Amino acid sequence: MSPSPLLELENLRVSFPTPKGRIEVVKGLSFTLGRERLGIVGESGSGKSMTGRALLRLVRTPGAQVADRMVFDGIDLQRLSERKMRELRGARISMIMQDPKFSLNPVMTIGAQIAEALKTHEKLARRDIRARVLEMLEAVRINDPERVMELYPHEVSGGMGQRVMIAMMLIPRPDLLIADEPTSALDVSVQAQVLDLIDELVRDKGMGLILISHDLNLVARYCDRILVMHAGEVVESCAAADLQNATHPYTRGLLAAVPRMEETRAELPTLDRSAWSGT
Amino acid sequence: MSAISLKNLDISYGTTKVVEGANIEVAAGESFALVGESGSGKSTILKAIAGLAPDWTGEITVLGEKRGHRVDHAFATRCQMVFQDPYGSLHPRKTVDAVLSEPLRIHGLPNRDARVLEMLAAVGLDQRFRFRYPHQLSGGQRQRVAIARALMLEPKVMLLDEPTSALDVSVQAEILNLLKKLRREQGLTYLMVTHNLPVVSFMCDRMAVMNKGRIVEIAPASALHDGSFTDPYTQSLYAASGGNPDRKDQ
Ligand SMILES: Nc1ncnc2c1ncn2[C@@H]1O[C@H](COP(=O)(O)OP(=O)(O)OP(=O)(O)O)[C@@H](O)[C@H]1O
Ligand SMILES: Nc1ncnc2c1ncn2[C@@H]1O[C@H](COP(=O)(O)OP(=O)(O)OP(=O)(O)O)[C@@H](O)[C@H]1O
Ligand SMILES: [Mg+2]
Ligand SMILES: [Mg+2]
Numbered sequence: 001m002s003p004s005p006l007l008e009l010e011n012l013r014v015s016f017p018t019p020k021g022r023i024e025v026v027k028g029l030s031f032t033l034g035r036e037r038l039g040i041v042g043e044s045g046s047g048k049s050m051t052g053r054a055l056l057r058l059v060r061t062p063g064a065q066v067a068d069r070m071v072f073d074g075i076d077l078q079r080l081s082e083r084k085m086r087e088l089r090g091a092r093i094s095m096i097m098q099d100p101k102f103s104l105n106p107v108m109t110i111g112a113q114i115a116e117a118l119k120t121h122e123k124l125a126r127r128d129i130r131a132r133v134l135e136m137l138e139a140v141r142i143n144d145p146e147r148v149m150e151l152y153p154h155e156v157s158g159g160m161g162q163r164v165m166i167a168m169m170l171i172p173r174p175d176l177l178i179a180d181e182p183t184s185a186l187d188v189s190v191q192a193q194v195l196d197l198i199d200e201l202v203r204d205k206g207m208g209l210i211l212i213s214h215d216l217n218l219v220a221r222y223c224d225r226i227l228v229m230h231a232g233e234v235v236e237s238c239a240a241a242d243l244q245n246a247t248h249p250y251t252r253g254l255l256a257a258v259p260r261m262e263e264t265r266a267e268l269p270t271l272d273r274s275a276w277s278g279t
Numbered sequence: 280m281s282a283i284s285l286k287n288l289d290i291s292y293g294t295t296k297v298v299e300g301a302n303i304e305v306a307a308g309e310s311f312a313l314v315g316e317s318g319s320g321k322s323t324i325l326k327a328i329a330g331l332a333p334d335w336t337g338e339i340t341v342l343g344e345k346r347g348h349r350v351d352h353a354f355a356t357r358c359q360m361v362f363q364d365p366y367g368s369l370h371p372r373k374t375v376d377a378v379l380s381e382p383l384r385i386h387g388l389p390n391r392d393a394r395v396l397e398m399l400a401a402v403g404l405d406q407r408f409r410f411r412y413p414h415q416l417s418g419g420q421r422q423r424v425a426i427a428r429a430l431m432l433e434p435k436v437m438l439l440d441e442p443t444s445a446l447d448v449s450v451q452a453e454i455l456n457l458l459k460k461l462r463r464e465q466g467l468t469y470l471m472v473t474h475n476l477p478v479v480s481f482m483c484d485r486m487a488v489m490n491k492g493r494i495v496e497i498a499p500a501s502a503l504h505d506g507s508f509t510d511p512y513t514q515s516l517y518a519a520s521g522g523n524p525d526r527k528d529q
Contacts (some may be wrong), residue, residue, distance in 0.1 A: 007384045013303055013496070016415075018407070027363075041447070042447065043419055043447050043449055044418070044419025044420060044423075044446055044447050044449075044450045045417045045419065045420055049418065060300070060414070081516060097417045098445070099364070101364050101367055102364075102367065109484070116287075134409050143318065150286065156318075157317060157322060158316045158322065158363040158364060158440075158441065159317030159318060159474075160317060160318050161364075163317075181418065181445065184444045185317070185363065185441060185444055185474070186317055186474060187314070187316060187317055187474035187516065187519075188474065188476075188516070188519045188520045188521075189515065189516060189519035190316070190317050191474075192519060212450075214419075214446060214447035214448060216448065227368060227474075254447070254448050254449055257448040257451070257452040258448050258477070259452075259455070259475075259477035259478055259480060259481040260477055260480065260481075260523075260525060261476060261477050261480055261503050261504070261520070261521075261522070261523040261524070261525065262480060262503065262504040262523050262525050262526065263477060263480040263481040265481075266459075267450035267456050267459070268455060268456055268481065269452065270449060270452045270456065271449045
């Protein structure tokens with residue numbers, strides 16, 4: 001018998017009330033995840049972030065989520081008490097949110113916030129905590145970690161905020177990392193270094209990864225499998241290596257819209273927005 | 280005449296100098312990119328031009344007018360900024376409609392309803408988003424609201440900080456096409472921060488490359504075709520971006 005998967009999701013639905021009644025923004029999503037790297041790509045508003053939030057039971061009211069099955073490492077997430085769920089978040093499943101600065105505490109220094117994340121997971125002496133925080137900031141390629149530790153979130157640049165968020169989510173060594181556009185503010189060289197770090201944790205520590213991104217090349221490079229979402233549904237699912245040969249017209253449209261290094265087109269091709277959906 | 284001219288610009292936060300000796304001339308109607316290392320001071324330069332990073336020395340001139348050290352409301356009709364972090368820049372308790380019509384109201388401009396609808400359509404947002412609050416939108420939808428807001432006053436100069444980095448490629452394509460069209464039709468000038476070199480290739484005429492608070496190179500965007508950069512940092516950035524896969528012989 002093969003070992004049970006890290007995560008099983010069946011028929012996830014997320015809905016919001018609107019003036020026209022309840023509308024689903026995630027419409028019956030299912031997948032299983034082993035200790036592997038799953039990429040989710042898709043149009044803006046297609047439900048990628050909501051899927052990530054739902055896995056942590058973080059869909060804000062008046063939104064509602066239901067699933068036939070949502071099991072993480074044998075734990076039925078839907079039946080867990082709110083207190084147990086809180087313990088799980090951050091420690092065993094963590095999520096790098098799409099808006100890093102919004103997710104950071106504005107009145108706490110960067111260093112204190114990362115230390116906090118570490119303390120919920122491990123009991124360490126103060127000096128050791130500081131050393132671990134510095135080490136983590138270096139690992140995400142922050143140049144002068146000593147200075148950055150003392151800064152408040154509004155004092156760091158966009159890309160630094162993103163890396164602080166990544167450091168905070170990785171430091172407790174989660175079993176499953178959900179990364180929502182984790183490197184969208186980073187230049188390619190830093191981006192590659194940060195993703196290599198995440199990759200290392202997947203390989204060496206057996207962490208599972210759900211990587212949400214609009215960057216098709218990046219997802220193809222760092223994932224094993226890819227789901228393409230559109231209007232709350234998966235329209236295509238393929239091995240990362242086969243993305244370039246994707247057949248669904250929507251996926252092909254996405255691939256065509258990527259600008260090239262030697263761009264000669266006066267206009268980029270766009271998708272037919274009359275099919276635009278969501279709530 | 281230059282639309283934007285920066286001369287010997289130094290910018291500090293408290294005692295830390297984060298930008299040193301920046302010199303840039305952006306011609307009227309030009310689209311100019313600012314690329315480079317994370318934390319190198321790109322956003323800070325845009326903020327100084329917009330009057331949001333007051334601690335600077337040197338000279339900043341926009342459309343022939345010397346800039347002061349703070350926000351200036353008349354200036355806002357000529358020059359608008361799109362911020363890197365759309366969540367932080369949108370008021371959490373204002374609907375999309377309020378955000379978009381407010382600049383028109385402040386400046387006493389007519390046809391607010393029609394303009395709001397027109398602009399929502401231009402950035403690819405359906406009308407049903409009009410009365411939503413920021414937290415009821417996805418990341419990319421918020422970013423499009425921020426872009427729409429900046430366009431409401433029909434400014435001549437746009438400071439764009441990673442305007443499409445939160446967007447999927449299909450929406451990015453729409454926004455870039457829109458920005459390109461506006462520039463062509465209305466002669467807008469763009470100073471645009473991005474880390475995406477192919478976006479520079481599509482959108483911009485020239486680029487300045489920053490590293491550790493300094494501009495290390497200014498090059499035509501066409502240098503991206505063959506990687507003919509002179510500075511080692513730029514060369515490494517280009518290599519890390521994968522070079523130009525369409526020229527296999529390089
Ligand atoms: N409070 C809410 N009320 C109604 N609809 C909402 C609410 N919050 C989010 N939505 C809608 O849910 C849909 C899915 O949002 P989600 O954030 O998952 O998109 P996404 O795929 O992550 O997009 P992006 O790439 O732009 O971040 C969007 O169309 C959004 O407008
Ligand atoms: N309010 C502030 N107080 C103190 N330091 C700040 C403040 N804002 C920015 N800095 C510092 O200034 C430097 C440059 O930041 P800036 O936001 O301009 O970088 P950037 O080039 O836009 O980077 P990114 O690509 O990551 O967005 C960083 O080291 C940052 O920590
Ligand atoms: Mg999202
Ligand atoms: Mg920035």
